[in-house]
Amino acid sequence: MRTTDDDRPLLTDVRAALARTPVVVLVSGAAGMGKTWLAAQVLATAQHAVRVVVDCRGLPDEPHVVVRELVRGLVQAGGPATRADDVLTAADAATTRGTPDYRTCAALRELLAATAAHRGSPVLVVVDDVDLADRWSRHVLRCCASRPPDAAALLLTYTPGSKHPLWTRWGSAVLHRFELRPLSVQEVASRCPSDQAAAVHHLTGGIPLFVAEVVTHLRPGYRDPYEAVLRRGVPQAVVDLVAERACALPTPARRLVTAASVLRGPFIADIPAEMCRVAPDRARVLLAHAVDAGLLALRGAGAFEFSPPLIGLAVAHTTPAVERRQLHAKVARVLDRRGEQPGELVHHSRAAGDLASAARHAEKAAERAVRSGEAEAAVELLRTLLADSDLPRRVRASLAGQLGRLALDSLAYDETIALLRALVADDLLPDGVRGELRLHLGLLVGNQAGDGDEQRGHLVVAVRELRRRPLLAARAMSALAMPYWGSCHVDEHLAWLARLDQTLPQGGDPALRMAIRVNRASTLLQIGDPQAWTAIAALPDGPVSTGERHELARGYSNFMDTAISLGHHASAEEFHGKAEKLTGRTRPSYLHHMIISNRLRLAAATGQWTGIEPAAREHLSASAQTPFAAADASLVLGHLALARGEWAEAEEFLRAPGLRANNGWCSHVVVAAAATRVRLALARGRADDALSELTRALDVIRAKGIWSWAAELADAGVRALLHVGDIMRAEHLADEFTADISTRDCPFGHAMVPGCRGAIAAERGQFADAAKMHTESAALLGALPRPYEQAAATEAAARCLLAAGKPEAAEQLSEASRLFASLGATWDAARCDRLAREHGGTPGSPRGRRGYGAELSPREQDVARLMVLGRTNRQIAEVLFLSPRTVERHAARVLHKLGVASREEISHLP
Numbered sequence: 001m002r003t004t005d006d007d008r009p010l011l012t013d014v015r016a017a018l019a020r021t022p023v024v025v026l027v028s029g030a031a032g033m034g035k036t037w038l039a040a041q042v043l044a045t046a047q048h049a050v051r052v053v054v055d056c057r058g059l060p061d062e063p064h065v066v067v068r069e070l071v072r073g074l075v076q077a078g079g080p081a082t083r084a085d086d087v088l089t090a091a092d093a094a095t096t097r098g099t100p101d102y103r104t105c106a107a108l109r110e111l112l113a114a115t116a117a118h119r120g121s122p123v124l125v126v127v128d129d130v131d132l133a134d135r136w137s138r139h140v141l142r143c144c145a146s147r148p149p150d151a152a153a154l155l156l157t158y159t160p161g162s163k164h165p166l167w168t169r170w171g172s173a174v175l176h177r178f179e180l181r182p183l184s185v186q187e188v189a190s191r192c193p194s195d196q197a198a199a200v201h202h203l204t205g206g207i208p209l210f211v212a213e214v215v216t217h218l219r220p221g222y223r224d225p226y227e228a229v230l231r232r233g234v235p236q237a238v239v240d241l242v243a244e245r246a247c248a249l250p251t252p253a254r255r256l257v258t259a260a261s262v263l264r265g266p267f268i269a270d271i272p273a274e275m276c277r278v279a280p281d282r283a284r285v286l287l288a289h290a291v292d293a294g295l296l297a298l299r300g301a302g303a304f305e306f307s308p309p310l311i312g313l314a315v316a317h318t319t320p321a322v323e324r325r326q327l328h329a330k331v332a333r334v335l336d337r338r339g340e341q342p343g344e345l346v347h348h349s350r351a352a353g354d355l356a357s358a359a360r361h362a363e364k365a366a367e368r369a370v371r372s373g374e375a376e377a378a379v380e381l382l383r384t385l386l387a388d389s390d391l392p393r394r395v396r397a398s399l400a401g402q403l404g405r406l407a408l409d410s411l412a413y414d415e416t417i418a419l420l421r422a423l424v425a426d427d428l429l430p431d432g433v434r435g436e437l438r439l440h441l442g443l444l445v446g447n448q449a450g451d452g453d454e455q456r457g458h459l460v461v462a463v464r465e466l467r468r469r470p471l472l473a474a475r476a477m478s479a480l481a482m483p484y485w486g487s488c489h490v491d492e493h494l495a496w497l498a499r500l501d502q503t504l505p506q507g508g509d510p511a512l513r514m515a516i517r518v519n520r521a522s523t524l525l526q527i528g529d530p531q532a533w534t535a536i537a538a539l540p541d542g543p544v545s546t547g548e549r550h551e552l553a554r555g556y557s558n559f560m561d562t563a564i565s566l567g568h569h570a571s572a573e574e575f576h577g578k579a580e581k582l583t584g585r586t587r588p589s590y591l592h593h594m595i596i597s598n599r600l601r602l603a604a605a606t607g608q609w610t611g612i613e614p615a616a617r618e619h620l621s622a623s624a625q626t627p628f629a630a631a632d633a634s635l636v637l638g639h640l641a642l643a644r645g646e647w648a649e650a651e652e653f654l655r656a657p658g659l660r661a662n663n664g665w666c667s668h669v670v671v672a673a674a675a676t677r678v679r680l681a682l683a684r685g686r687a688d689d690a691l692s693e694l695t696r697a698l699d700v701i702r703a704k705g706i707w708s709w710a711a712e713l714a715d716a717g718v719r720a721l722l723h724v725g726d727i728m729r730a731e732h733l734a735d736e737f738t739a740d741i742s743t744r745d746c747p748f749g750h751a752m753v754p755g756c757r758g759a760i761a762a763e764r765g766q767f768a769d770a771a772k773m774h775t776e777s778a779a780l781l782g783a784l785p786r787p788y789e790q791a792a793a794t795e796a797a798a799r800c801l802l803a804a805g806k807p808e809a810a811e812q813l814s815e816a817s818r819l820f821a822s823l824g825a826t827w828d829a830a831r832c833d834r835l836a837r838e839h840g841g842t843p844g845s846p847r848g849r850r851g852y853g854a855e856l857s858p859r860e861q862d863v864a865r866l867m868v869l870g871r872t873n874r875q876i877a878e879v880l881f882l883s884p885r886t887v888e889r890h891a892a893r894v895l896h897k898l899g900v901a902s903r904e905e906i907s908h909l910p
Contacts (some may be wrong), residue, residue: 026178027179033180052074056129091136108144109149113152130158131158183208188200193218196218271334343381345361356395362382379403417441438461442458448626451665453663471512474503501520566708567746576595609823635653643824644825676712707740708744714734714752755777768806792828794812795820798810
C-alpha cells in the first residue's frame with residue numbers, strides 16, 4: 001500500500017510511544033486499514049538493536065505457536081539459549097497440563113530482559129494480527145504486556161471484532177492504544193484526482209488498502225472509479241481479503257451474499273431470499289452473519305448494504321459470468337413481480353441479456369419520470385441503454401425519442417446531443433422517426449448548448465421529414481418562429497408563425513399542442529406585439545395533464561424573461577408565480593434553473609439588490625453543467641460590479657457564455673450585456689472599445705430587426721456617440737430606435753426615449769429642454785419601476801439644470817445620490833456626491849457620519865470592500881471620488897476596527 005509518513009500522522013505518535021521503555025503499544029484497525037504497513041514502517045526506522053517480528057496470519061492454531069516463533073526470533077537476535085529453553089520447557093508443561101499458566105509468561109519476561117542485557121539495547125517485539133494467535137500465546141502475551149521488562153517495547157496489532165477478541169482489560173500502566181480509522185475525503189483527495197475523491201471514498205469507504213488499489217486503476221478516460229473497476233477488474237488484494245471473509249460464512253449465507261452482490265445500493269433481505277428460495281426471516285439471520293464478517297452493514301428500515309460498495313463488486317467479480325447473468329435475470333423477475341424500481345429493472349434485464357425487456361422497462365421508467373418530474377435519472381437510464389450496440393434499430397429509435405423529450409429538462413446534455421446526432425445520421429430510419437429525433441436534437445442544441453444556427457438547420461429539415469406527422473412539424477415551426485434562435489431577420493420568424501397558423505392540425509397530443517400555443521405567445525411577446533396578451537390570457541388556468549403542465553411552466557418562464565426586458569415588471573412577477581406553482585410538482589431541473597435566472601434579473605431590474613450577489617453566485621455554481629442557463633446571473637453580477645466601480649470584476653462577469661451573440665443566439669439578455677459593456681468601457685475611459693462594442697451590438701439588432709430589446713443599448717449607444725462628439729450618429733440611433741418601437745408594447749423602451757433625446761439636446765446646449773426630457777424619463781422609469789435607470793435619468797437632469805444655472809439642481813443631485821445609495825451603487829452615488837460638493841450642495845447619502853463606534857461606517861465598508869479586491873488607495877480614490885489622503889485615513893480606520901495589521905489579512909476575514 002503506497003502511503004507516506006505525511007499521509008499518516010499516527011505513525012509519528014506510535015514511534016514516539018515506542019521510544020520509551022518499558023512500553024506496550026496496541027494498534028487496532030479493520031482489515032485493510034494499514035496495520036501491517038504501520039508495523040513495517042516502525043521496524044524500518046526503529047532505533048532498537050534487537051527487533052523481532054511475528055506475523056500471526058497463517059500460523060496453525062496449536063498451543064504456544066506464536067510464543068515459539070517469538071523465542072526463535074529472540075535467539076536469532078542474540079538472546080541467551082538457556083533462557084529460551086526455560087520458556088519452551090514451561091510452554092510444554094502448560095500444554096501437557098492443558099491450561100496456560102504464569103510460568104511461561106515469567107520465563108518469556110526473563111528471556112526479553114536477558115536479551116536486552118546481553119545486547120545492551122532495548123528489545124522491540126512486533127506481533128502482527130495478535131487476535132489470530134492461538135489462545136495459549138494470547139494468554140502469555142497478555143500477561144507479559146501487563147508487566148513488561150524494563151528494556152522491552154511491545155507493538156501488537158489486532159482487528160476489533162475478530163473471532164478471537166482480546167481481553168477487554170488487556171494492558172498496563174505503560175499501555176498506549178491507537179486506532180486506525182478510514183481516510184477522510186480530503187485525505188483521499190491527496191492520493192487521486194480531486195474531482196474523483198468523493199467517488200473513490202464512497203466506493204472504498206476510505207479503507208487505505210482499498211483506496212490505494214482503486215487509485216492504481218484510475219485512467220484519464222474513465223468517468224469515475226466505478227467504471228475503472230468494472231473495466232479493469234476488482235484489484236486482486238481486495239478480492240483476496242473479501243474471499244477470506246466470505247469463507248468464514250455458512251454456505252447458505254454465502255449463497256445469499258453472492259445473490260445480493262448483483263444488487264446496487266441498499267436492499268431488503270426479501271429480494272435475495274426470493275432469489276435463493278429462502279424464507280425471509282431465515283435470510284435475515286444468515287445475512288446478519290455477513291454483517292459480523294465485515295461484508296455487509298445494516299442500514300435503516302432493516303436494509304442491508306455492502307460496506308463499502310467495493311466489497312459487493314469483489315463478490316460479484318469472483319462469481320462466474322454465466323452465474324452472474326442468471327442472478328441478474330432472477331433479480332429482474334423478482335422486481336417485476338413486486339412492481340418496484342423500474343430503473344433497476346432496466347439495469348438487470350440488460351445485464352441478463354434481455355434487451356427487449358430492458359427497453360420495455362425503460363419506457364415505463366421514462367413515463368414515471370415525466371409524472372414525477374425526475375428527468376435526470378431517466379435521461380441517464382435511457383442514455384446507458386442506448387449505448388448498447390446490440391439494441392434493435394426500431395427499439396433504439398423509440399427509446400431515443402423518449403430520451404430527446406426528457407433531455408429538454410436535463411442539465412446534462414452533451415452526451416445526449418452526441419447520441420441524437422449519431423441516430424439522425426442513420427439513413428435507414430423512416431423519415432417520421434428521424435424527424436422526431438431531429439426535432440429534439442434541434443431544441444437541445446439551441447436551448448441547452450446555445451447554438452441557434454445549428455438548431456435552425458435541424459428544425460428546418462425536421463419540418464420536411466415530419467410532413468406525415470403534422471403536429472410534430474407544427475412543433476418544429478413554433479420553435480422556428482422564436483426570434484431568439486438563428487441569424488435571420490424577424491420577418492423570417494414571422495413567416496414561420498404564419499405557416500404554423502395555416503397548417504396546425506386539429507386534435508392530437510395535448511402536451512404538443514400546449515407547447516405550440518406557448519411558443520406562439522412567446523414569439524408575439526418577444527417582438528412587443530400587443531396580441532401576445534390575448535394569447536397568454538387564453539392559456540388554461542384549470543387542471544391539465546402532466547405534459548401540458550410542464551409546457552405551461554416553460555411558457556410562463558419565457559414570458560417572464562421577455563416581460564422583464566420590455567418593462568412589464570408586474571406581469572413578470574405574476575408569470576414567475578405561475579411558473580413556480582407549476583414546477584413545484586414537476587421540478588424539471590433545466591427549467592428550474594431558468595426560473596431562478598429570471599428571478600435574479602427581475603430583482604436586479606426592480607431594485608431588489610439586497611442579497612442578490614450571493615444568490616447570483618450560488619446560481620452560477622449550481623449551473624456549472626449548463627453555463628448558458630446562468631447567463632442572466634452573470635449579467636446581474638456584471639451590472640452590480642459596474643455600479644460599485646469594480647470594473648475588472650464586471651468585465652470578467654460579462655465574458656460569460658450566453659452574453660454575446662454568436663452561433664445564431666441572440667436575445668434581449670445579449671443586447672443588455674452589450675449595453676453594460678459599452679457603459680463599462682466609457683467608465684474606464686476606453687471610448688474606442690465602447691464604440692466597437694456598440695457597432696457589433698447594433699449590427700445584431702439591425703440584422704434581427706427587433707428594437708424593443710434595445711432599450712439599454714440605445715441609451716448607452718447615444719451617450720457613447722455623444723462622448724466622441726458624433727451627434728449626427730447619436731441622433732440617427734435615437735430616431736431609428738424611436739421609430740421601430742413606436743407601435744411596440746415595450747414600456748421600458750418608451751421610458752428611455754426621452755432620456756436619449758435629452759442627452760442629444762444637452763449636447764446642443766439646450767439644457768432646460770434636456771432637463772425636462774430627463775425628468776420625464778425618470779418619472780416613466782420610476783413608474784415601472786426601474787430605480788437604477790431612474791437614478792441615472794435624475795442625475796442627467798440635475799447636470800442639465802446645473803449647466804442652465806437652475807437652483808433646483810442640488811435637490812435633483814441629492815435625489816439621484818439617495819436612489820443610487822439605496823441600491824448599493826456606490827460608484828454612482830459617490831459621483832453624484834462629488835458633483836454636489838463641487839457646486840456647494842449637500843451629498844444625498846452622507847457616508848461617514850460619527851457614531852459607528854467599533855463598527856465600520858458605510859464609507860469604510862466601501863473602502864474595505866475595494867481593499868479586499870486588491871485596489872490601491874489611489875484606485876479607491878478614483879472609484880469613490882475622494883482624495884487619496886481621505887482614502888488613506890479610511891483605510892487606517894478599517895484596519896484598526898478589524899484588528900488587523902495589513903490589507904492582506906482583510907481578505908481572510910469573514
